[in-house]
Amino acid sequence: MTDTSQITNKKMEESEALLKVQDLSLSFIQYASGLRQTELKVISNLSMEAHSGEILAIVGSSGSGKSLLAHAILGILPSNANLSGSMEYNGNDLTQKKKEELRGKEIVLIPQSTTYLDPLMRISSQVTGNANKKDADSRKKLQREIFRRYDLKLEVERMFPHELSGGMIRRVLVSTAVMSSSKVVIADEPTPGLDEKNLKETLGYFKDMADRGYAVILITHDIEAALRISDKIAIFYAGTILEIARTEDFTGEGEKLRHQYTKALWNALPQNKFQAIKGHQPMQDEVLDGCFFYERCSTRNEACSKCIPQLKTFNGGMVRCNNVS
Amino acid sequence: MYLKGKNISFGYKESNLILEDVDIFLGSGEVLGLVGDSGSGKSTLCRILAGYERNYKGNVTIDGNKIPSNGYNPVQLIFQHPEKAVNPKWKMKDILKEGHDVPQDILEAFGIKGNWLNRWPNELSGGELQRFALARALGPETKFLIADEITTMVDAITQAQIWESILGIVDDLNVGVLVVSHDKSLINRLCHDVMYMSDLNDS
Numbered sequence: 001m002t003d004t005s006q007i008t009n010k011k012m013e014e015s016e017a018l019l020k021v022q023d024l025s026l027s028f029i030q031y032a033s034g035l036r037q038t039e040l041k042v043i044s045n046l047s048m049e050a051h052s053g054e055i056l057a058i059v060g061s062s063g064s065g066k067s068l069l070a071h072a073i074l075g076i077l078p079s080n081a082n083l084s085g086s087m088e089y090n091g092n093d094l095t096q097k098k099k100e101e102l103r104g105k106e107i108v109l110i111p112q113s114t115t116y117l118d119p120l121m122r123i124s125s126q127v128t129g130n131a132n133k134k135d136a137d138s139r140k141k142l143q144r145e146i147f148r149r150y151d152l153k154l155e156v157e158r159m160f161p162h163e164l165s166g167g168m169i170r171r172v173l174v175s176t177a178v179m180s181s182s183k184v185v186i187a188d189e190p191t192p193g194l195d196e197k198n199l200k201e202t203l204g205y206f207k208d209m210a211d212r213g214y215a216v217i218l219i220t221h222d223i224e225a226a227l228r229i230s231d232k233i234a235i236f237y238a239g240t241i242l243e244i245a246r247t248e249d250f251t252g253e254g255e256k257l258r259h260q261y262t263k264a265l266w267n268a269l270p271q272n273k274f275q276a277i278k279g280h281q282p283m284q285d286e287v288l289d290g291c292f293f294y295e296r297c298s299t300r301n302e303a304c305s306k307c308i309p310q311l312k313t314f315n316g317g318m319v320r321c322n323n324v325s
Numbered sequence: 326m327y328l329k330g331k332n333i334s335f336g337y338k339e340s341n342l343i344l345e346d347v348d349i350f351l352g353s354g355e356v357l358g359l360v361g362d363s364g365s366g367k368s369t370l371c372r373i374l375a376g377y378e379r380n381y382k383g384n385v386t387i388d389g390n391k392i393p394s395n396g397y398n399p400v401q402l403i404f405q406h407p408e409k410a411v412n413p414k415w416k417m418k419d420i421l422k423e424g425h426d427v428p429q430d431i432l433e434a435f436g437i438k439g440n441w442l443n444r445w446p447n448e449l450s451g452g453e454l455q456r457f458a459l460a461r462a463l464g465p466e467t468k469f470l471i472a473d474e475i476t477t478m479v480d481a482i483t484q485a486q487i488w489e490s491i492l493g494i495v496d497d498l499n500v501g502v503l504v505v506s507h508d509k510s511l512i513n514r515l516c517h518d519v520m521y522m523s524d525l526n527d528s
Contacts, residue, residue, distance in 0.1 A: 196507070221479070268484065276486040276489050
């Protein structure tokens with residue numbers, strides 16, 4: 001690729017999303033009892049976009065199916081999964097075949113846990129991966145350069161995962177992601193239970209990746225951590241995205257936020273009002289005809305219980321609510 | 326009534342202590358925060374106070390008396406991951422009854438719905454399971470509650486709901502609570518007093 005084409009490419013990416021997910025629905029077929037099958041809907045009509053150089057956080061409570069979104073993008077869902085909707089990568093359809101081709105290369109996952117490394121493989125082989133002889137030297141060089149950038153010493157290369165601290169393993173996982181010619185990085189719950197120092201460090205790596213032009217998707221339940229580094233926040237609730245807000249919209253008592261749920265979430269933070277609203281997220285086997293937040297909403301009206309609102313653009317963000325205009 | 330830990334030392338190896346001469350004091354009705362870096366021994370201290378760990382030096386007493394090792398433990402520990410603290414092969418109603426017959430008002434305070442009782446643990450979310458774990462632990466003989474990062478994995482609304490319920494109930498029952506969390510603003514919201522721990526092997 002020549003320099004000029006890189007520049008035009010870059011310009012294109014700024015306006016066009018690198019990864020586009022549209023109307024994604026995901027359900028699982030399960031055996032309830034005997035031979036009776038039931039369908040469990042975990043994601044419904046979800047749309048989102050990831051742009052180069054930007055961090056998009058997908059925030060939702062744990063166990064609500066956010067990780068399955070990552071698995072759907074990477075094409076690693078189990079065989080009883082039923083996926084519908086469309087995904088686009090770089091302007092092209094993202095088919096299962098394409099996903100298999102791209103994953104680990106252009107679209108990479110940074111797993112949550114530090115136990116995802118192969119315990120019987122030396123660190124350097126895990127980071128460089130399968131390289132043919134021709135590439136081996138250049139990949140080794142690249143790996144050393146990345147290790148230097150992330151402050152990993154030369155002897156780490158020869159070590160096994162159990163010899164590394166949690167913080168070092170996180171840096172190794174990050175190195176693995178930036179080794180490949182990746183453009184999209186999906187981080188699945190990278191922060192729970194970290195103390196302030198480690199949290200800062202981990203978040204710094206993602207910020208750094210975005211600054212280098214990656215499209216970063218941060219899947220987390222920790223809205224505070226997400227607000228510290230993200231450009232946009234997508235609020236995930238009962239299997240769909242209710243709002244996509246800019247980070248700066250989270251201020252005051254949430255006057256700039258578009259959805260009642262987002263406002264409630266913001267006001268529930270201990271540093272804000274620590275105020276709880278009543279009710280629970282709908283269960284995955286409940287059939288919902290109307291807005292997913294209907295039961296708990298303070299501004300609902302009759303129409304809200306009858307049809308699912310569409311995700312629409314509003315005030316520089318997106319919202320799925322009938323009552324904003 | 327008070328729970329007291331005195332000169333508590335613990336380590337998996339003699340040479341590498343995790344806790345050294347730690348003192349802790351928790352009175353009835355008091356909400357005490359416990360803050361410290363990862364690996365500073367907070368969870369280990371919780372396990373010692375709740376009687377899960379026996380191989381330690383020092384002593385843990387309630388009103389000066391040793392806690393009996395049989396019978397109902399008046400110090401109840403709640404874990405970060407409720408899914409690991411329930412039997413996956415029991416229905417929720419059986420899990421709930423494990424410790425005591427949970428009265429209706431506690432169920433209501435935690436917002437536990439009737440139709441959850443017939444579900445299996447894997448059919449509930451972490452926040453829902455945590456409510457069961459709490460209702461189960463807050464029996465009439467419970468005097469102290471140790472909450473080890475119990476809302477770290479739930480969303481902010483569920484976190485506020487759960488703590489609102491706990492604070493109401495422990496006030497009624499006059500239970501002392503130890504709150505372990507990394508979230509400083511949560512600690513500030515909940516606790517009367519805060520205790521800091523630092524990593525012995527760091528400095």
